[in-house]
Amino acid sequence: xxxxxxxxxxxxxxxxxxxxxxxxxxxxxxxxxxxxxxxxxxxxxxxxxxxxxxxxxxxxxxxxxxxxxxxxxxxxxxxxxxxxxxxxxxxxxxxxxxxxxxxxxxxxxxxxxxxxxxxxxxxxxxxxxxxxxxxxxxxxxxxxxxxxxxxxxxxxxxxxxxxxxxxxxxxxxxxxxxxxxxxxxxxxxxxxxxxxxxxxxxxxxxxxxxx
Numbered sequence: 107x108x109x110x111x112x113x114x115x116x117x118x119x120x121x122x123x124x125x126x127x128x129x130x131x132x133x134x135x136x137x138x139x140x141x142x143x144x145x146x147x148x149x150x151x152x153x154x155x156x157x158x159x160x161x162x163x164x165x166x167x168x169x170x171x172x173x174x175x176x177x178x179x180x181x182x183x184x185x186x187x188x189x190x191x192x193x194x195x196x197x198x199x200x201x202x203x204x205x206x207x208x209x210x211x212x213x214x215x216x217x218x219x220x221x222x223x224x225x226x227x228x229x230x231x232x233x234x235x236x237x238x239x240x241x242x243x244x245x246x247x248x249x250x251x252x253x254x255x256x257x258x259x260x261x262x263x264x265x266x267x268x269x270x271x272x273x274x275x276x277x278x279x280x281x282x283x284x285x286x287x288x289x290x291x292x293x294x295x296x297x298x299x300x301x302x303x304x305x306x307x308x309x310x311x312x313x314x315x316x317x
Contacts, residue, residue: 136316138166143309148301155301162188177221186212208244208258233268284308
């Protein structure tokens, strides 16, 4: 309960602090969405995890902070509903396949550098920063030979790296690479923990529209 409260409070404080920055008058509000590009698969001698897909959508804010010669350094923060789906199967024994979905509330905060433009309605950008996630709903895994159900962790964190372009100072399209720093599941069984918490490259196609 304490973890949930701290996570919610931290997200609210961070979003409110964004509104207090000097560039408040230049803050733009919009909508951000992403779709996973790769479909990683993990397996061990007893467990297989495959067909992993993910998408996210939610409100976003963006503000310029500092002009830097050929470009502008700014900040972007979003609050995204994230749905992760996968198929889990036992390779031996009973149980068969089970489709599992975990839904998170993600808060990515990125430093964003935009450059280019001039006479053209096109600018390039590069972005990087941390993200935090809070589990709002998750399916339980009930695998045989375990004493308790395996639940997804309530908190996750990592780092985002992204590049893309902006047209007409409104529409942004890019590619994002996510480095996950925490495990998804709490489990001590080596043959099951490895595929469930297997680290992989998470690439996604992102799109935003700002007003």
